[in-house]
Amino acid sequence: MTTPDTHLVPIGRSDLQVFPVALGGNVFGWTADRDASFQILDAFTDGGGNLVDTADGYSAWVPGNSGGDSETIIGEWIARTGRRDDLVIATKVSTHPEFSGLAPANIRAAADASLARLGTDVIDVYYAHFDDESVPLEETVAAFSGLVDAGKIRTFAVSNYSAERIDEWMAVTEENGFHKLVALQPHYNLVERGFEGALRERAERYELGVFPYFALAKGFLTGKYRGGASVDSPRAGGASEYLNARGDAVIDALDAVAASHEVSLATVALAWLRHQPTVVAPIASASRLGQLPDLLASATVALTPEEFASLDASSS
Template identity: 35%
Template structure:
């Protein structure tokens, strides 16, 4: 296993992170996973065996059951583990149960600590942007949690580039602890974060945790063509996929996989591990064979030609505002003028 510091911190995390959205029997998440304690224990033990020290959960997953099962599975190995959890989503119909107000944050951190069976959380993440709460209020409350010792570091999830920059600016101005990481969706069929989010977090030296690296299993090749309506995606088709482009991407993945004696899923994860600024890939599994498949991706080294193939077939259309009209490296002004005249 390889390890990287989480952003601009001294906290080292494994390049693969075990996601726990499949933990728990809550019927709301039946289509995603419904692992019980014995299955959870087996997967968590295997994660430790291969050097994974990073575990990601959320208060929302299985309505809190995921945190409870993860805490029990880690047990006495707590100091070996880096536990990340999240808050934002509501459990009840109470007016103040949603969001990142000071009241919500203080309530949810205590509940998560209790379910996890620990007295501190390594990485406490805001699960989504809260447009109803002043960001200063959220950041002030999170800063208090870090100062109290209940939380070691804070992170964000599913923020846009401008939201990340605004949060950093407020924390800088107020002297609050800053977000150290961003958890975002990123895959060969979902590269939108390359426009704003990745440039922002790279500039601010933040870590990046990738969720749904296989687009809910699409990039495994199981759901392409005639099989698109089968399996998990037939019940939970999220994140959305451009099926026409997606099928082409999977074909390239299969070709490259055959060269490496690997699976398409392993190549898709390996591609992410080769991307600049990516700290850790969150892998959520329902079966041990899926987990073993994902673990093997850490050893795959893709050639420049293979990376180019994957980049080309998965390249999203570039919005006008992100087109590069400036000088390229080593290009003179006259070179640029000539280039523009020829287009």
């Protein structure tokens, strides 16, 4: 697989540079076993990709797993290949069964556990996975900032936070001189466009790099589920909520654009998302090696203004 001629993109105000598509590690140890995960990581990095997104809670919901399973596989891949410098690693805290929430001691302990599983001495982007209003925000922000000072993380970010809580986080940062957020991870894709209001305004105001998750709407935007098709995948069960007239209109628009470029619907859906204001890289996962070329191709597909308008109108 050849490396695409693609410029790397900065994450917010940080000095980290990433490929404009991120690889979701939520499937590692779940729908992709160790060998398949290694193949996917090999192909992703060989294809120019560098940002891998995971969390300490992945995938505690799978029978036989205990949390941190994805991080462990990534760490084993690094140990096997020696390619730590080829990755920008983003992981998260608050959902591991042993490290729930965002109390300062928990954040520090969870970070140490993630570092051990990943087999690295620093996490590039460390996310607060979900807001924890039971903990004073000043304590949470201080803990993340302290991890930067300790050299255990390079930067930090938030996922699933409201616009108002981001304002509060930034106010605490300014009042105390803490290190600043660099990124935001929201639920955002062609059929889930709630981000385009207050959250996007906050990303612009605070210069946050945006990394949308569920970028392919749980598989719906691949076109696999249409015309009454059953949704039986353990990952894509949620795609059934889009099997309606609006979803049909989106798939029809994707079909037309994909045909004109001779690429897949997934490639077009990710390309649309990649070009949205404030978006650095959509996050998409692959359970099989054969799914990866469509993800990588989205980094170089250039959509016309007319194609953007068609896609926008289909889901409005």
